[in-house]
Amino acid sequence: MTPPPTPSADRYENRLLVMLFLAFGFVFFDRQALAFLAPYIDDDIGLSNAQLGMLSGVLALTWALAGMFAGRLSDRLGRRKPILIAAVLLFSLFSSASALATGFLGLLAARALMGAAEGAVLPMAQSLMAEASRPARRGLNMGLLQGSSAGLLGGIVAPIVVVRLAESVGWRTTFFVTILPGVVVAALIAKYVRERPPRRAAPVEDATPAESAAPAEGGVTVRQVLGMRNVVICMLIACCYLTWFVTLITFTPTYLTEEKGFAPGTMSGVMTCLGVAWVLWGFATPAISDRIGRKPALIGFTALAVCCPLAVVYVGDPVLLGALMILTYTGLGCFTLFMATIPAETVPRAALATALGVIMGVGELAGGFLGPLVAGWASDQWGLRTAMFIAAGGAVIVMALAVGLRETAPAVVRRATAKAVA
Template structure:
């Protein structure tokens, strides 16, 4: 099989895999109005449920991502992770109390944590440099946008409305097991693309302290903290905000969430493709600034103008690929990519996914749901300021350098 054929096959499998991660992760956000009525939950509970998943996701991603870098094969870790998070998602339909739901969400976070760093390290190694940003953007942003935010809302809301929210959780079992089988059958054990070897020094495992001394990695960690605050706050609270604070019916809420997902999918590959040509840094700055306006659209736009404005301003998930995957993969040696990605994702999830939603939930109960939109907007604004200090890594902008020259340009 030629390189391009395998690259495309791997891209398709990882696209479906990571998209389904977000189908499961976001399911509770879409189903929460139904779950809350049955289990007598409030906004603080929603914040804590989002936070515990993010905490476990963060710790797992950092730990297992680093372990995966020490293994010649990452395939089996990925298969086990997919099976485990699928089972945890399906079993969420059995819960009868907040505590039991909290436990299952935490276990699901442990299982999902290593999926992104492992998937992106495999894809970075298998990708041609000219389309590395596009490939990573399709998996990191377009896949969860399409599967987790476009396909998931109508399916989950329909199942919850007609058959109950528990059935909606049970339904996640079959596709998850199919994805695990596809990875087992069609993904190679080892990945070292000849073009990856030409642009990265393939030596030295390094450690987290050494990675944090790298300017781009440190900035990406900080950007992750605030950008994940923007994302998790929006995705966790927007369904409830639209129904309770803005007075939208469930089907209207589902339509708006679908519009968010459509924007997520489109901007996910558009921004990454643009960054291949025009550079990672300018695209980060421009589209993060635009993303800052999205919470204000949800807060103030009328029903008629909300859908197009949401699409135009929900650009942040396209930027996620850049700071969470592409820039780190072009900054550190190939043998450290999963560790770097796990670190960036993990620390960002600890702050933006664990701390911020809990704070936002308590503040929403104290001051009203409007405040969560201001919290989200502040997160992306700070991320934009931090992006001003990144060093460019796009091959089209840094030129065709030797491995040593490339490392000297992109490190520190």
């Protein structure tokens, strides 16, 4: 049974999706910009591979800590909109501050501050989106917000725009330009986003498990959040899936050029296939999960994700490899499920931002910060293909962990309840 039409609530849902899509998309646009500007920065101030790795790692570290802090602060204050506006403005400002760096330390400080601002965006955005979404569209909306936005703006638009700007006006001016989209998006959020969405009449059976058994507002502790089975499992999944993602995205370009002998242009074409897959699976995976359930979707699409790093190792033809990348780079669609949708359907509203911040933060610390360090060390010892096997192993562990999840998709829970009653 679908909630009755409520034009005001539906219009707000769609408008909010557009604004948050842009907000998180530009987060990844700015996060990815450094990788594409690295050759130009290296020519100017000089960067070693180790320093480039530290720039990526420090952003993941501060991103993780900020996500956990902002989520808890938001739940304590009962406010998300002011934190989101501040985070969008600050990450744009600190991204532009990278242009002022005259050496590695200045760039490191700017990236650390940028990560601290960006880490607050996802918990705020996903908690706002979860509350405004119709149950039948919750997975799709959250997938578009987190997966497709990052894939489109960070994986496809960023390399094209950033490189062209760097070629025409230089890397410093390119960093300065990145402040403009953030200012525009922050203004839109300030004008149009509401702390609470318009009320939508919804049947009780369309409510999530968290909504059906939600306690009174406030008073939900971190210990209570960490006592929820789905939250703990999603946190462990985040550690393994971030290892899959960051290891794969970090070492694949080098593997293709050094181990397989691909020309830079060929390598770039294969990597673009990852951006295409990111956009497609970013919304397709959670949309499918709305119908078949979060748990089977997570297990099934992760099984495909296991194959992605293995294809990098064992497939030699670049055209076939690119096609397989599009088919098997499904993990970014799964990210929305364990980082946002399942927690949003598990915990009460008073603890939602806390849960999202903890899951994202722990995942970034273990998978985004430590994962590539371990993979890099192992690759120095036993060769680059070791990194690909580590990525595949992370996805295999995710499949095992996902078996323990409790299903939360409203339609699936409703069908199971009706079957049990019958």
